[in-house]
Structures are given as C-alpha cells and as structure tokens.
Amino acid sequence: MSGGGAWLARAEALSERLVSVRRRLHRFPELSFEERETARIVAERLTGLGLSCRTGVGGHGVVADIVGDPAGPVVALRADMDALPIAEETGLPFASERPGAMHACGHDAHTAMLLGAAELLTEERAKLKGTVRLVFQSAEEINEGAKAMIEAGVLDGVDEIYGLHNLPTLSAGLTSVRPGPLMGSVDRIEIAVEGKGAHGAIPDQGIDPIVCASAIVLSLQSLVSRETSPFDPVVVTIGSIRAGEANNVIPSACTMTGTVRAFDPEVRRELSGRIERVVTRIAEGYRCRASVTYIRQTAVLVNDAEAARRVGEAIDAVAGADRRLTAAPTLAGEDFSEYLKHVPGCFFWLGSGPERDAEHAFGLHHPRYELNEACLPLGAALLAGIAASRLEEGPLHEPQAAGEGGISP
Template structure:
C-alpha cells in the first residue's frame, strides 16, 4: 500500500511547478489576487469546496468526511515581500522590487499538496485549509479570524520553511517558539533654527539620540536576563540641511518579547522613557504604540502529536528541537483562539545550512525537496488527529 510520503513524492513535480509559477509572479500583502485565483483553480480541479475573499484575498476550503468528527485546520500564507530578487534562479521574480523571499510560495504549494493527499483519505471530521493573505504585515490572520475562518475549528497546525535547517528534517518546540511583534512610532517636536545658534533652538535630533540610547536600558536594566526582549529603532527622519536644526524628528521601531507577560509591560516602559527624556531636553514627544501579534505559544498536546507524526514518518533522528527566535509570525493569532502547533521544516539548498541565505534576503533560495515532504507531514498530522476522538482528553 502506498504510504502518504510516497504519495507526496509523486506530487513533487506538479507542486514544484506551481511554486515556481508563484515565485515568478509574487504579490505583496493584501494584493494576492492572482495567487488566490491560481489556488482556487487548483481546488476546483481537486473538487474541494471553498470560499474566497476571506480576510482580504484569503481562501477557506473544507475537506469533509462522511462521518462527523473534529475540525482540524491547516494554514499557509501567500504574500511576498518588497525586495528586489538577486537569487539568480531561472524562475526569478518578473516583478521589480517584489520577491518571495520568505518561501510563502512554497507554503502555498505545500498546502495544496496536502489537499490532494487528503481529498480521498478524510472519512471522519473535517480538514479546513486556510490560504492566508498578508502575513508579512501581521494583518492577515486577524482578518481571517474576524471573518469566521476558525469557526468550529478544534485545532490548527502550520509550518514554515527554515533555510538554516538541512532539507529533510523538521524542528519542533514546546511553549514559546517565536516572539511578539509590536511597532512604535515616536514624534519629537522641538524648535528649529540655525545650526550655528543652537541656544536659540530646541534640538529634536539630540533628544531623539538620547531616546534611542535610553530605550536600550529597558532590556539591559529593567527586564530579567532570563526574559528575552529586543527594542530596535529602525528609522530616524529629521531635517534636510547640514546647518539647520530641524523642528521635528520622527522615529520608528520594533519591540519583540518572548513571554506574554513581558509584552504586556513594554508600552508603559517605553512611554515613560520617551516622555521623561523628552521633558529633559525641553521637547514634546508623542508615542504611538501599535500592538501587532502576540508571542507564538505552541500547545503541549499538539506539539506532542506533531512530534509523533514526524518521528513515525521520517525517523526520530530527523526531528530536531527548535531554537527560539524573536522573529514574529501571525500564526500566533490563531493559537490565541484554538490549540495548535507551528513547526519548522528544513529548506537549506546547501549541505551546510549555516551558509544559506536567510529569510528576507534578496539572495534567498529554497530546497524544493521540502515541498512534497511538508505536504505529506501536514496531511498526516491532520489525518491522525481526526481519528483521536475527544481532542482535549488525550
């Protein structure tokens, strides 16, 4: 009897071709109309019912068995990044300044492969497929949930390719896997004037510099060394001339934490430092703190299930324990609503994964062997979970 791994390998050619087509025609967040149309055509070919336009260009599809049972969701993201591709691939992006530099084209192909593997195998319950918009701007999952994508769902599973991992392996982690993501925007108002007469001005650039340095003390002096966090100011805009003190300075940054209770404290800490330093420099400051996604916290029983499936399918030696990362993922939004597990699948194109270009790099490439394997793993994860009865009791 053909195993699901063998069945997945037989789909490799068509899944890789589909991924390469998406790679050549990438679309940015909330602009994935062509990508969604291609997914819809594949679902029609498979005879899987679906609805479109969910949370932007998202698609929700259900594969239902004849017998009632749990609803297990599988998710893939579809959007690309505003990056000029430098990979040199024969199927490189045809759209200037837009690139699938995070592998969402592969994730979409993986979920379509899982759909094909599942369509004749689901006899009990339902597998719900979520093709999601706008992960890169941390907005798609919220939009999908708001439009009912998780209604009736018992558990959810997803994966992300990891170019730092060898192809053919998968990595899991209990508890917190990825960091929270919040955005900060700071406006500082001073008093402009001539650079040669600073005493007649109030310099927002000097104030901004002090705020940048002061914010670093949150991590170094206010948080436990065992509570990882990052406060990064990524842009400072002020003035246009070398001999003019500008009237305003604008800063933007990102805040990452690895525990929900730490994330909950960051807004107050940052507001206090910004306000008090600005007062000390005679400036006015306004902080806009934008909460984007929470910490991605896997659920223990779901991680245990994923680990069992991985070890059954590819062997315990090819399942690794994942290192934590403060990179964010809006899959965390789903996990705040229903139990689930997010895991990594190796995608390094090189024998030495450490030398691969990382996610969001213009030279990023992906080992396409991860596509049929990922499809097989997701399909088997869902199939086995459908037949485990009362989910909360195992």
C-alpha cells in the same frame, strides 16, 4: 488511511507539480492584501480537486473543507500567501518579474505545500475521521491576515490548527518543533519628537530633536538591560529615523519607528508604559516634546504541549525520528499566534536550506534567499499526515469533569 511513510512516497510523486506551482507563484509575487492572482490560482487548483472554495476571506484568503466523516472533528491547516517589498537578487531563472517584490520568506512554497496536502487528503477523503479545513491566508507579513481571517469566521467549528514555516538555515529534510512559546510577540512603536528648527551653525537658537532622538534610542536599551529580567527575552529595536533635509539645518521634528518583541505576555503588557516613560522624560530633559504610538500586532506564539507532542509523533512516522530536532525559541514573530489564542495547535519549522552548511545560507527576508525545493514534498506529506492522524486519534484534551475545574450543570 495511508501510513506515515506512504504520505511521503505519495507526496514525492507530486514533486514536479509542487515545484511548478511554487515557481509560478515565485515569479509573480504579490504583497500583503494584494494576493488576487495567487488566490485565483489556489482556488482554481482546489476546485480542480472537486472542492468547494470560499474566496475573498479576510482579504484574499481562500478556504476549503475536505469532508470525510461530517460528524467528526475539524482540523485546520494554514499556509500564508503574501510576498515582501524586497528587490530579488538571486538571479534564478524564475526570479520575480515584479520590481520591488519578492517571495523572500517562502510563502510561495507554503502555498504549494498546502495545495499538495490538499491533493493527498482528497484522495483519502472517504477514510478521514472528520474534516480538514484548508486555510490560505493573506497578509501575514504585515501581521494583519490572521486577525482578518478569524473575524471572517475561518475558525468556526475548528477544533485544532497546524502550520509550518520553512527555515533556510536548517537543511531540507530536517524539521524542528517545541512545546510552549516558540516565537515572540510583535508590536510596533511610532515616536514623534518635536523641537525647534535653527541654523546648524547656531544651535543655541534652536532645540535639536535629532540629539534628543539619539538619546532616546540609547535609553530605550536600558529597558532590556536594566528593567527586564535577563531570563525574559526582550528586544526593542528602532528601525527608522527621519529628520531634516539639509546638512546645515537643525530640523524642527524627528520621527522614529521600531519593533518591540517579548516572550512573556506579562512582560509584553508592561513594555508600553515603560517605553512611553523613557521617551517622554528623556524628551523633557532635552527641552523637546515627544509622543509614542504603541501598536499591538501579534501575540507570543505558544504551541499547545500535547499538540506539539502529536506533531512530533507525526514527523517521526512520516520522515523518521532522526529528522526531528528541538526548535530553539526565537523573537521573530508570526501571526499564526492569533489562531492559537482561540484553538489549540502547533507551528513548526521545516528545513529548506542546502544539505551542507545550511547555517550559512541567506536567511528569511534576504534579497538572495533561496529555497531548496527538495523540502516541498516533505512539507506536503507532513501537513497531510498531521491532519489525518489528528482526526484518527481524537481530541487533544479530555473535557474537565465537574469538580475538577469544570462548571457543574
């Protein structure tokens, strides 16, 4: 089996191919659950490596197994494929040719990296101590793809799962990982406020839902500042408010949508009831009626502590210990968390920013986001190295003996 440094040397030899496929995908981005051409390219390349693919998994997902020792464990590697509804402003020669769509989160790079890892691992297939499952996922951006893949059986037989995400505010060549909670839960709220329309010059003849909605927005922040411990990170953000058409008319209704993020599962469970209480009672005080639709999307992303330690060791072997940092927790969300609810694993950051002043680079989801393609070989090498080393090392956790929390036969 290749050593850590050998994975990177071999991945660097693939650099031109990795850049080529990434730019092809970047030029023709596809939104969530529309990744038909992306999936076709992925399947075509995997088939070219002699792998048998399942397509149309959980939308347009593609799954393939690299089987070494069929009696060994199964380690999964995941990449997401979808783009965002953002108009690109980079001016790159391979910029998006599809108006209003852009790979502003780097999923084109993730796909290219996993294809590179597939090539590296296929060359070492005979030495693998088990099976590597390649998971190319649809619809991460709308928090639906992982659930759909799981429902389609992608985790059947899987012992562990690993994935990465590029980070443009971290210089290419660097990585960061942490055990335990890494990314927040993601929930959506939809609020409808009903008042009574009237002339804007005669407000006493109406019931103003805009004034009510304004009070609701401000009051929701008290859930963070006055009802949640300062040691429990929580964000409640209203991202859209829609009401009325004319400047001199009080509309009869107002709608709002927002996102709710938390880092503790118990805090997350409590937030829905608290939000409904604040919204409905504030509305009553303003003579309006209000309703809340609370949509749970993805859980807190919690890395298995032992898996994170092993990923750190693999990073040290492939890239060097000086290339590994400790990741800071963030309330940004990722539906990789759904896989981690079922099997242990680890998700980590891969630097994709400029070598200098990366912290000032345009971030993820920005129309001028740019990926430093120097990160592509390292990403491919890390994915391959992590999977191969995990198969070599054996299970993360020893089964519990009876009397130690296990169940006696």
